[in-house]
Amino acid sequence: MEQMSRNIGYQLKKIRGQRSLSLDDVAKATNVSKAQLAQIEKGESNPTVSTIWKIASGMRISFSSLLQPPCGQFQKFDEKTSTVVSEEDGKYRVYSIIPYDPERGWEFYKIEMDPGVIHRSEAHSEGVEETLTVISGQVFVEAGGMNEHLSQGETLVFSGSQEHHYENPTNETTILHLILQYR
Amino acid sequence: MEQMSRNIGYQLKKIRGQRSLSLDDVAKATNVSKAQLAQIEKGESNPTVSTIWKIASGMRISFSSLLQPPCGQFQKFDEKTSTVVSEEDGKYRVYSIIPYDPERGWEFYKIEMDPGVIHRSEAHSEGVEETLTVISGQVFVEAGGMNEHLSQGETLVFSGSQEHHYENPTNETTILHLILQYR
DNA sequence: GAAAATTGTTTATTATAGTATACATCTGTC
DNA sequence: GACAGATGTATACTATAATAAACAATTTTC
Known part of the structure; x- marks a missing residue:
């Protein structure tokens, strides 16, 4: 059901x-x-x-x-049961934690980047905003001509409707949380 | 279709x-x-x-x-083609101008009250707001212990989630426009 | 207490949603 | 120009949405 x-x-x-x-x-x-x-x-x-x-x-x-779920109910998601949705040569692993829901309008991913990995992303369609948080390690973000370096605990919000890429400049795996919101 | x-x-x-x-x-x-x-x-x-x-x-x-209609399109409604949805002894006539639409959340009626008519309405469920405009004539409104007299061109907003009634205190037909909004 | 009405459930039936596949046309490649 | 691939459409088929009607249990009325 x-x-x-x-x-x-x-x-x-x-x-x-x-x-x-x-x-x-x-x-x-x-x-x-x-x-x-x-x-x-x-x-x-x-x-x-x-x-x-x-x-x-x-x-x-x-x-x-x-279409709303029952009010006041908890909805618990466990990254252990999340699925790998993308895995570039095994070095850039994306896990879907909370899938897209048309009523909520965003989705939530965990990303694991191995040392030195560069991930390039094409522009999404109009109206997509990315919120990127470093859980551990560091990440270098470039989008729309802007550059930013993020360390653990830092969050960056930017438009995903332009080409962008992430890079792990360290020699350890970087763990990221990413929210993609669609308007 | x-x-x-x-x-x-x-x-x-x-x-x-x-x-x-x-x-x-x-x-x-x-x-x-x-x-x-x-x-x-x-x-x-x-x-x-x-x-x-x-x-x-x-x-x-x-x-x-x-579910949205095509953007930027006109939607014209003609009171001449509207349907009578309620007619108390023919003296209090309610016409649906714009029917309720689950995306819009409100409906629009034209009301004709003959001289001296009193219309009593039970409380709607929670979260219903009424916006009443006098197009011609006058109306006396009572809701939730409050009273108000409206003349042509005046508009009253009040909660429809309480018993209320309208009265035509004049000796001519009163014409009203009513918006019922549901939250 | 009997009968009627109301309420939610079940069933048989019809209409149609939804898919896999085939088809016709157009576009791209060589 | 031939062929492969892409594209949207059409078709045969299965699954199921949706209804009218019947049913069983409960509640209401007298």
């Missing part, structure tokens, strides 16, 4: 409860069948966009409110 | 064009089949929420960006 189907089901059931409505009440307000609403609430259906649109319209709620 | 399917198709085609990607490129980035992407772009498919989620994730865009 997809997490998103569960989220939609949870949010729909929650708002129905808050308003003390029956499945029949919601069916009338939204023009979606009672059986389908029941399945959606149980997270047992992958509804079409127009069905969710009908529900949001009939209930007078925003579309995205139905 | 639903307007929303057209919007999704338009936005997807636009962003694919901006990034100079083929259908095959997008299929690989999103794990949605080329045939389905083609149908979605043509607005010939009513995709499921998880398909759109895959597209938004793979393309690194927000979910709602795919």
Whole structure:
């Protein structure tokens, strides 16, 4: 069962409860069948966009409110279970810690750069901002004609919508955390 | 063909064009089949929420960006084509000018109150704000223990999440515009 | 207490979402 | 000019979304 189907089901059931409505009440307000609403609430259906649109319209709620995970819940991510998504000759390893989520709008990576490695990156599309933090070691960053040297504990924010590259100028592995935010 | 399917198709085609990607490129980035992407772009498919989620994730865009109508287009609404949605004994007529849209979050009504009519409204759920404008005539508004008298050209904003009522104290029909915004 | 109504669940059915594959056309390479 | 590759479209097929209706349990009404 997809997490998103569960989220939609949870949010729909929650708002129905808050308003003390029956499945029949919601069916009338939204023009979606009672059986389908029941399945959606149980997270047992992958509804079409127009069905969710009908529900949001009939209930007078925003579309995205139905896509939110349950409020106040923890979401724990463990770098040990993260996946390698890129590995240039094994010397520049990128791990996805928090994957991109269309509602959140950013993604979170851990990067390991072996000594002397230079990573070149092409410009992303418009509106991408990178936030780079050195966890250990050092990194040299060049983007858009600007240069910066970062040590442990330092963070750099810059536009990823231009060519940029990272370099590990030390003789030990550099560990980085990278947030890519898309606007 | 639903307007929303057209919007999704338009936005997807636009962003694919901006990034100079083929259908095959997008299929690989999103794990949605080329045939389905083609149908979605043509607005010939009513995709499921998880398909759109895959597209938004793979393309690194927000979910709602795919739901937007084409940018910069006019959307004209004519009160002549609006529908009567409520008519208490024919003396209090409510016309939907702009229906609720889950992305916009509000709806727009025209109200006609005959002389002497009192309209009572129960409290809406939490987070509903009413914006009432007198187009012609006058109206007396009571909500949450507060009272206000409005003449032509005056506008009142108040919380619709409490019992409220309108009264036409004159001997002519009052015309009102009402925006209901849901947060 | 009986009957009606309400509520959520289940089932049979239809419509369509979504895919793999084939196809037609166009573009690039030699 | 021939061929390979890329591109978007069309098709056959499977999986499932969505509905109408039936059902079982509970609640409400008299």
